[in-house]
Amino acid sequence: MRISIFFMLFLYSLANVVAQDCTSSLSGRVLDYHNSTALVKATILITETQEQAFSDEKGNFTFNRLCDGNYELEVSHPSCTTQIIPITVAGNTSIEIRLEHHLEELEEVQVIGDAVPKKTNSAQEVTLTSETLEKYSTASLGEALRELGGVSSLNTGATIVKPTIHGLTGSRVLILNDGVRMQDMEWGDEHAPNVDINAVERVSLVKGASALKYGGDAIGGVILLEQGIFPVTRDTLFGKTLLNGVSNGRGGNISSSITKVFTKGWYLKGQGSYKRLGDQEAPDYVLSNTGIQEFGASLAFGKRLFEWGFGAKYAYYDAEIAILRASHIGNVDDLIRAINSGQPQTIEPFTYDIANPRQQVRHHLGKLQAYKRFEGLGKWSFQYDFQSNRRFEFDVRRGDRDDQAALDLELTTHTVTTDFRWDAKDDFRLDIGLLGRYQDNFANPATGVRRLIPDYERLDFGAFAIGEYRLNARWILDAGFRYDFTQIDAKKFYLTSRWEERGYDQDFADLVIEDVGTQLLTNPVFNYNNFSATTGVQFSKDNNSTFKFNYALSQRAPNPAELFSDGLHHSAARIELGDLRINSETSHKFSLSQEKNFKNWGFILEPYAHFVSNFILLEPTDVEFTIRGAFPVWGYRQTDVRLLGFDSSAYINWTNNWSTEHQFALVKGNDLDNDIALINIPAANLQNKLIFSKPEWNDLEVSLRSNYVFRQNETPPNIIVFSAEQQQEVPLAINTPPDAYHLFDFYGTMTFGLGDTATLTASLGVNNILNTTYREYLNRQRFFADDLGRNILLQLKLNY
Amino acid sequence: MFAFLGLFLVSCSDDDDNPEEINEEETITTMTVTLTPQGGGTQIILASRDLDGDGPDDPDITVSGNLAASTTYDGEIVLLNETETPAELVNEEIEGEADEHQFIFVVGGGLNATAAYADDESDYVSEATGTNFTTTNPVGIAFTLTTTDASSGTLGITLRHEPTKPNDGTLDGAGGSTDITQTFSLTIE
Numbered sequence: 001m002r003i004s005i006f007f008m009l010f011l012y013s014l015a016n017v018v019a020q021d022c023t024s025s026l027s028g029r030v031l032d033y034h035n036s037t038a039l040v041k042a043t044i045l046i047t048e049t050q051e052q053a054f055s056d057e058k059g060n061f062t063f064n065r066l067c068d069g070n071y072e073l074e075v076s077h078p079s080c081t082t083q084i085i086p087i088t089v090a091g092n093t094s095i096e097i098r099l100e101h102h103l104e105e106l107e108e109v110q111v112i113g114d115a116v117p118k119k120t121n122s123a124q125e126v127t128l129t130s131e132t133l134e135k136y137s138t139a140s141l142g143e144a145l146r147e148l149g150g151v152s153s154l155n156t157g158a159t160i161v162k163p164t165i166h167g168l169t170g171s172r173v174l175i176l177n178d179g180v181r182m183q184d185m186e187w188g189d190e191h192a193p194n195v196d197i198n199a200v201e202r203v204s205l206v207k208g209a210s211a212l213k214y215g216g217d218a219i220g221g222v223i224l225l226e227q228g229i230f231p232v233t234r235d236t237l238f239g240k241t242l243l244n245g246v247s248n249g250r251g252g253n254i255s256s257s258i259t260k261v262f263t264k265g266w267y268l269k270g271q272g273s274y275k276r277l278g279d280q281e282a283p284d285y286v287l288s289n290t291g292i293q294e295f296g297a298s299l300a301f302g303k304r305l306f307e308w309g310f311g312a313k314y315a316y317y318d319a320e321i322a323i324l325r326a327s328h329i330g331n332v333d334d335l336i337r338a339i340n341s342g343q344p345q346t347i348e349p350f351t352y353d354i355a356n357p358r359q360q361v362r363h364h365l366g367k368l369q370a371y372k373r374f375e376g377l378g379k380w381s382f383q384y385d386f387q388s389n390r391r392f393e394f395d396v397r398r399g400d401r402d403d404q405a406a407l408d409l410e411l412t413t414h415t416v417t418t419d420f421r422w423d424a425k426d427d428f429r430l431d432i433g434l435l436g437r438y439q440d441n442f443a444n445p446a447t448g449v450r451r452l453i454p455d456y457e458r459l460d461f462g463a464f465a466i467g468e469y470r471l472n473a474r475w476i477l478d479a480g481f482r483y484d485f486t487q488i489d490a491k492k493f494y495l496t497s498r499w500e501e502r503g504y505d506q507d508f509a510d511l512v513i514e515d516v517g518t519q520l521l522t523n524p525v526f527n528y529n530n531f532s533a534t535t536g537v538q539f540s541k542d543n544n545s546t547f548k549f550n551y552a553l554s555q556r557a558p559n560p561a562e563l564f565s566d567g568l569h570h571s572a573a574r575i576e577l578g579d580l581r582i583n584s585e586t587s588h589k590f591s592l593s594q595e596k597n598f599k600n601w602g603f604i605l606e607p608y609a610h611f612v613s614n615f616i617l618l619e620p621t622d623v624e625f626t627i628r629g630a631f632p633v634w635g636y637r638q639t640d641v642r643l644l645g646f647d648s649s650a651y652i653n654w655t656n657n658w659s660t661e662h663q664f665a666l667v668k669g670n671d672l673d674n675d676i677a678l679i680n681i682p683a684a685n686l687q688n689k690l691i692f693s694k695p696e697w698n699d700l701e702v703s704l705r706s707n708y709v710f711r712q713n714e715t716p717p718n719i720i721v722f723s724a725e726q727q728q729e730v731p732l733a734i735n736t737p738p739d740a741y742h743l744f745d746f747y748g749t750m751t752f753g754l755g756d757t758a759t760l761t762a763s764l765g766v767n768n769i770l771n772t773t774y775r776e777y778l779n780r781q782r783f784f785a786d787d788l789g790r791n792i793l794l795q796l797k798l799n800y
Numbered sequence: 801m802f803a804f805l806g807l808f809l810v811s812c813s814d815d816d817d818n819p820e821e822i823n824e825e826e827t828i829t830t831m832t833v834t835l836t837p838q839g840g841g842t843q844i845i846l847a848s849r850d851l852d853g854d855g856p857d858d859p860d861i862t863v864s865g866n867l868a869a870s871t872t873y874d875g876e877i878v879l880l881n882e883t884e885t886p887a888e889l890v891n892e893e894i895e896g897e898a899d900e901h902q903f904i905f906v907v908g909g910g911l912n913a914t915a916a917y918a919d920d921e922s923d924y925v926s927e928a929t930g931t932n933f934t935t936t937n938p939v940g941i942a943f944t945l946t947t948t949d950a951s952s953g954t955l956g957i958t959l960r961h962e963p964t965k966p967n968d969g970t971l972d973g974a975g976g977s978t979d980i981t982q983t984f985s986l987t988i989e
Contacts, residue, residue, distance in 0.1 A: 330961065330978030337972065345975045398826055398961065398979070399893040400927065448825035450854075455819045491819050501856035516821050518852065518883070568854045575854060625858045627828055627850040629981040724981050725971055727908060727954065 022067035026087070028095035030055045030075065033306075036376060037426070039099055042077040047084075075099060083306065098375075128203040130228065134797060135747065135765065138244045138253050138275060141197045145223065148205055149663050150606070150647040152682035155779040156190040158280055158788050159292045159321050160359075163193075164778070165205070166608065167643050167667040167681045168220030171559045176214055177225045178313065180367055180385045183413040183439065185453070187561035189780060194317050194363040194389065196296030198242065198255035198273040201228035207550060207591065212464050213419070213431060216482040216532030217556035219587040219612065227269075227300075236261045238757075241798045242273075248767075248791035249277030249291070250350070265305040272297040278352035279322075282786035283771045288348040289325040289355050294318070302369075310370040316363070323357040326784045328396050331629030332732065333725045335573040335783065339733050344785045356402055360392040378422040387413045401448065408444035409453060413437065427470040431480075435462035441560065452567045452576075453560050454492035461485045474540050481533040486557040488526050492564055493519045498577075508580055526563070528584050530555035544602075548593040558582045562616050562636045575624055577635045585638070587612040603650040610643040617641075617671070619679065620719045620734070629724050632732065639673040643681075661689040668714060677714035679735065683777055684710040699751040699761075706744055712737040712777045738782055741774035743767070758800040765793040823883045827853040828890050828980050830880040833957065835873035835945060844873070846955075848982040851882060859982070866987045867913070872946045874918065877903065877957070879980070891941060894959070896927030901979075903940025904958045904971050911953025911986055917969075918942040937965045952987040 030042040038059030045052040046063065048071050053061040068090050075097050076082040087095060128147055136144035142153040142161025154162045154169050162169050175182040175193050177200075185191045206214070206222040214222050239258035246252055255273035262268075275294040280287050295318045302311025326344035329335050338345060369383040393407035419433025437460040443451040466480030499505055499520050514521040536550035565578035591608035615638060622633040645667030653659045664686050669678030686708045693701040715735045723730045749763035771790040775782040833846040844867060850859035867873070879890035894901045898921040905915035917938035926933050945955070963976035 328977055330976075331981065333971075333981070334978050337975075396962065396977070398890075398897065401826070443819070445820040445822045448822065450822050450824055451819075493819070493821055495852050495855040497852040497855040497857045514818070519821060521818060521821070624854075624856055626854055627831060627848055627859045627980050627982060628854075629978055631854075724956070724983055725906075725958075727956075727983060 022065055024066045024068050024089050025062060025064045025092045026066055026071075026089050026095065027060070027062040027092070028097055029059045030061065030077070030097045030099060031059055032426075033098040033373070033375065036098075039077050042075060042097075042099065044097075045074040045076075047072045047074055073097075130201045133197060133200060133203065134242060134795070135763070137198055137242050137255060137795065138246050138251075138277070138793065139197070141193060141195045141200065141203075141225070144197060145203065148203075149604075149649050150645070150665050150667075151205065152665075152685070152778060154189060154680060155776065155781070156192075157287070157290055157324050157327075157779070157781050159277075159290065160190055160192040160323075162186075162189070162191070163223060164680075164682060165221040165223075166610065166645055167669050167678070169680075172218070172220035172556065174215050174218040174222045175225065176222065177315075177365070178227055178367070179369070179383060180365060180387070181215065181415065183387045183411060184361075184363065184389045185391050185409055185411060187453075187559045190323075190359075191391070194319070194361055195225060196273055196294065196317050198253070199257075199271050199296055199298055199315065200225040202226040207552070210431075210466060210478075210480075211552070212466055212480040212482045212532060212534055213433060216462065216464075216484045216530055216554055219554045219556055219585070219589075235263045239800055241800075243796045245794045246277070246791055247793075248788055249280045251275070251277035251291075251352075253294075265303045265309065266301075267304060268299075268301045270297075270299050276352070279350050281350070281789050283773045283789035284786065285343065285347045286350050287324055287785055287788075288344065288346050288351075289322040289357075291322045291352055291354050293320045293354065306373070307375075308370075308372040311368075313365075313367045315365040317365075318362050319360070320354055321359045321361075322354040323359065324781050324785060325355070325357070325396075327781050328357050329573050331724075332573050332623075332631055332721050333629055333723055335734075336721075336723060336730065336732060339783050356394045356396050358394050360394070360405075362388075362390045364388040376424050378420060378424060380418070380420045382418045383416070385413075385415050387411075387415075389413075405444075405447055406449045407452060408447050410442045410444065411439065412442075413439045429468045431464075431466040433464050435460065437461075450493070450495075450567055452565060452569075454490045454564050456488055456490035456492075456560055456564075458489070458560075459485075459487040476538040477536070478538075479533075479535040481531070484528075484530045484532070484555075484557075486528040486530070488524070488528075488557075488560065488563070490524050490560070490564060492522050492524065492566075494522060494566065496520055498566065502577070502579075504580060524563070524580055526580075528557035530557060530584055544597040546593070546595045548591075550589075550591050550593075552587075552589045552591075554587045554589070555584050556587075557584050558616055565636065568631065573631060574620075575631045575633045576618065577633060579636050582616055582636060582638060583614060585612055585614045585616055600654075601650065601652040603648065605646065605648050607646040608644070610645075611640070612643075613640045614638040615641040615671075617679070619716065623721050625722075630722050632719060632721055632734075639671050641669060641671055641678055643667060643669045643678075657692055657694055659691045659693070661687075661691065663687040671716075676716050679716050680778060681712065681714070683712035683737070683740075686710075697750070699749070701750075702746075702748040704744065704746055706742065708742045709740060709776070711740040715777075734783075737777045738775035741772060741776075743772055743774070744769045754798075758798065761795075761797040761799070763793075763795040763797070765795070767791040767793070824853050825881070825884075827881050827883055828879050829853060829882040830887075831957070831980060831982060832878045832880070833984075834876050834878070835867070836876075837868060838872045838874060841868060841871065846984045846986075848984075849882075853883060861982065861984065863984055863986065866989045867945075867947050869912075869947055869950050869988050872944055875915075875943045875945050877941050877943075879959075893927075894939075894941065895924040898924040898933055898939045899926070899935055899937070899965065900962050901939060902937070902960050902963050902965065902967070902974060902976075903943070904956075904960060904963075904969065904974055905940065905943060905945075906956040906958070906971065907953065908956060908983075909953030909985075910951055911955065912948040912951040912988060913953075913955070913986075914946050915955070916944050916946070918944050938969075947988045950988050952985070954983050955986055956981065956983040958982075 030039045042055040055061045073085045140161045142163045145151045145163045152164045184194045204224045211222045237260045241256040244252045253275035257271035259269040273296050278291045280290045298315035300313040325346040366386040371381040373379045389411040391409045392405040395406040415437040417435045422430040439458040441456050462484040464482035468478040470476050511522040512520050513523050532554045534552040539547045563578045565576045589610040593606045595604045618634050620632045621635040647665045649663045651661045666684040669681040689705040691703040718731050718735050721732045746766040751761045768790045773786050830849045835844040845864040847862045848859045881888040919939050919942040920936040921933035922936050958981040959979045960974050960976035961979045963974035967973040
C-alpha cells in the first residue's frame with residue numbers, strides 16, 4: 001500500500017517535470033455561496049498534478065505553468081463542504097468558485113442530552129453515531145436511544161421499547177425517520193415505533209427552536225433518525241454487512257447496505273435486514289413466547305447537486321412479535337395471582353415458535369423530495385410522504401379464533417411539507433415552512449371484538465417560522481413559533497350503557513347519528529388550534545465552554561386513544577376509557593445546559609423544569625363488575641403536572657489508553673392537583689464506563705460498563721379492588737416498584753484490514769455479565785416475569 | 801396556501817360510509833346453573849346475566865330458592881352470548897375445547913356443601929379431531945352439589961381458560977386466565 005503511494009508520487013513528480021514546459025494559467029476567486037463574501041484560506045488542489053494553492057484575503061488564487069487540458073479541482077475550506085469541480089484550461093483561464101459556507105446538515109440540529117462527548121472533539125458530540133447503533137443491531141431503536149442521557153424507555157418485554165425523554169413518552173415524543181414523521185399507532189403503551197434500527201445511521205435528539213420545524217406537539221422532544229451523508233461528487237460504490245449472533249434468544253440477524261454514487265450527483269442506495277430470535281430467557285427460566293421475527297428493506301435514489309436535487313425512497317418494515325404468554329390474564333384476580341406468585345404462570349421449554357398473544361405490524365413508507373438553492377437567497381425544499389401502517393394483534397381466544405386478529409387497524413397518512421431557509425446573511429438565518437397532512441384510520445370489523453380505537457379521519461395543517469441570530473462570536477439567539485390546526489372526525493359505536501354512564505347523553509346528545517339497539521353510532525368532530533413557541537440563547541465563552549438556556553411552549557391535541565379508548569385491555573386486566581371532553585395540553589419547559597472541557601476531562605450539566613397544564617394521564621378511577629369478574633377502570637383525565645430533573649455526564653482521559661465515562665440522570669414528576677407522584681417516571685440511574693483503547697492494536701477498544709438503576713420510590717398509591725376469589729377488598733400492588741438493580745456489561749472490538757478498501761470489524765459483547773435477576777419499573781411485564789438474563793453477542797462487520 | 805388545504809379537504813371528504821356494528825363474539829353474557837335434586841324435588845336455578853358485557857352495568861344475579869339439607873343435586877351449567885340474535889350457546893365451544901377449559905367450584909362462607917365433578921373430557925367431542933377426547937381430566941359442565949346441615953354461605957363458579965391440567969381443583973392450582981367467575985349466595989334449610 002505504502003509502496004504504491006510512493007510510486008504514484010513518483011509518477012506525479014515526473015508529470016510535473018513534464019509540465020514545466022506548459023505556459024497556461026488558472027486563476028480564480030473562492031466565494032461564499034450565500035452572500036458572495038470572499039473565503040480566505042480555501043485549499044484548491046488539482047487532483048491530476050497534486051499541485052495546491054490557497055486563497056488569499058480576497059479569496060483569490062492562481063496556478064501558473066499549466067498545460068491546456070481537462071482537470072479536476074478539489075476545493076476545500078475548514079467550514080465548508082468540499083467540492084470537486086471539473087475545469088478545462090485553455091490559455092489563461094479564470095474561474096469563480098462558490099462554496100457552501102454552512103455545513104448545514106450539521107447545524108440544522110441543536111442537541112441536548114448527548115452521550116459522553118468524544119475526547120477528540122471539543123465541541124459537543126451531538127448524536128448517536130453508526131458505531132453506537134451497530135452495537136444494538138439485534139436489539140431495538142428504543143434500547144439504543146438509552147445511550148443518550150435523559151432518555152429511558154417504557155417497555156413491554158424486551159422487544160417492544162418506546163423511547164421516553166425526560167419522563168415523557170408516547171405521543172409526546174416525535175420520531176422522524178429520514179425526514180418523515182412516523183405515523184404508527186403510537187398511542188398504546190405496547191406499541192413501539194416501527195423502525196428497523198439497521199436502516200438508521202445517525203440519531204439526534206432535538207430541542208430548541210429547530211424542534212418546531214418538526215411539530216409543535218413535541219412536549220417530550222424530537223428524535224431524528226437520519227441517513228449518513230455521503231460524498232456525491234465522485235463515482236464510488238461502498239457498502240456494509242453486519243452479521244450478529246446472540247445467545248439469549250438463540251438467534252441473530254443479518255443486515256446489509258450498499259450505495260452507488262455516479263458522477264453528476266446521481267445515487268442509488270439499497271438496504272435490507274432480517275432478524276430472528278426465539279424465546280428469550282431470564283436467569284432462572286425461559287420467558288415463554290417472547291420471540292421475534294423482523295424484516296426491513298429500503299431503496300432510495302436521486303440526484304444531489306449543490307444547487308438542486310431530488311430523491312425518492314421506499315421503505316418496508318414487517319415485524320411479528322410474541323408477547324409473553326404469562327402476561328395474558330382474564331381478570332383482576334388473575335393479576336393479583338401473577339403479582340403474588342413472583343414467577344410466570346406459564347413456563348415452557350425454549351422454542352422459536354411465535355404463538356398467541358402476538359403482534360404483527362407492517363409499515364410502508366414512500367417519500368418524494370426536492371430542493372433548490374437560490375444564490376444569495378437560500379434553499380427551498382419540498383417533500384411528500386406516504387405511510388401505510390397495518391397492525392394485527394392476536395390474542396388467546398376461545399373456539400377457532402386463534403387466527404382471527406383481536407385488533408386489526410389500518411392507518412394511512414399523506415403528508416406534504418415545504419420550507420424555505422433564508423441564509424444569505426452570515427449572522428442571521430430564517431426558516432419558514434408549511435405542513436398539510438391527512439390521515440385515515442380503519443378498524444376492521446372482522447375481528448369480532450368491539451373496536452378499541454374507532455374509524456376516524458384526521459386533518460392537520462401547520463405553519464412555522466424559526467430565526468437564528470448570531471450576535472457575535474460568543475452569543476447566538478434563536479426564536480420560533482408555530483401554529484397547528486387539527487381536526488379529528490370519528491365514527492364510533494358506544495354501548496348505550498357506557499354512553500349514559502359517562503354522561504355523554506347530557507353533553508354530547510347531538511353527536512348520535514344512529515341508534516342500533518344496545519349501541520349508538522356517534523360522529524364526534526373536534527377541532528384544535530394549537531400554538532407553540534420557543535426562544536433560546538447560547539453563550540460560548542471560548543471553544544471549551546458553552547452555556548445554553550431555552551424556553552419552549554408546546555401544545556398537543558389529544559390523540560385518538562385519549563379521546564375514544566373504550567374497552568378491555570387483556571394484558572393489563574383493565575378497562576380503559578377515553579374522554580370526549582379532553583382538550584389540548586400546554587407545556588412550558590425551561591432548560592439550562594452548561595458544558596465545559598478541560599485538557600483531560602470535561603462535563604455537561606443539564607437541569608430542567610417542565611410544567612404541563614391539562615396534562616393527559618391514565619389512572620385507575622373505579623372498579624366495574626362483569627360476568628368475567630372485577631376489573632379496575634382506568635380513565636384518562638387532565639391535571640397539572642411538574643417535572644423537575646437533570647442530566648449530567650462527564651469524561652476523564654486518565655492516560656492515552658485509559659479513560660472513563662460517567663452519566664447520571666434524575667427526574668421527579670408530580671401531579672400538582674392531587675399532590676401525588678406521577679406514574680411511569682424513570683428511576684434515577686447511574687452509569688459508569690471504563691474504556692481501554694489502543695488504536696495501534698487493530699483499533700482495539702475494550703470497555704466495562706456498570707449500570708445502577710435506583711428504586712423508584714415515588715409512585716402513585718396502589719389501588720384497592722374487590723377480589724371475587726377472596727370475597728373481599730384487597731390491595732392491588734400495581735404501583736409497587738421493583739428493587740434497585742446493578743448490571744455489568746462488557747464490550748470489545750477490533751478492526752482488521754482486508755485488501756485495499758475493505759475492513760472487517762469483530763466485536764464481542766456480554767450484557768448482564770453476572771446473570772443478575774431483576775425487574776425494571778418501566779417494563780409493563782414486571783408483574784409477570786423477571787427481566788433478561790445474560791446475553792452474549794458476537795458481531796462481524798464487513799465494510800467495503 | 802389555503803387553496804392547497806382546501807384541495808385536501810375536498811379530496812378526502814367523500815368517505816362517508818358508516819362503520820359496521822360489531823357485536824362481541826366471545827362475550828359470555830349469561831350463566832345459568834340448574835340444580836336438580838336426585839330423587840325428585842324442587843329445581844334450583846342460579847343465574848348471572850350481564851347483557852352489556854364489558855360495559856359499566858353490573859351483572860344481574862338471581863337465585864330461585866333455598867337448597868334442601870342432606871340432598872345431592874345434579875348441576876348443569878349453560879353459558880350463552882345473548883348479544884347475538886339468536887343467542888349463541890357458548891357450551892359448544894367449551895365442549896369442543898374441553899381439554900383447555902375447566903370450571904372450578906369453591907364452597908365458602910360456612911355453606912355445608914361439597915361440589916364434585918360429574919363429567920370428564922372424554923364425554924365431549926374435540927373440535928380439532930371430530931372425535932371424543934381420550935383424556936379424562938374433569939371439565940365441570942356437569943357436577944354434583946351435596947348438602948348436609950342447614951347453613952348459609954357461597955358457591956363460587958369460575959371458568960378457567962388454558963389451566964394447568966390435571967390440577968388439584970383449586971383456583972391457585974389451576975392457573976390459566978379467567979373467562980367467567982360468579983359467586984352465588986346460598987342458604988340450605
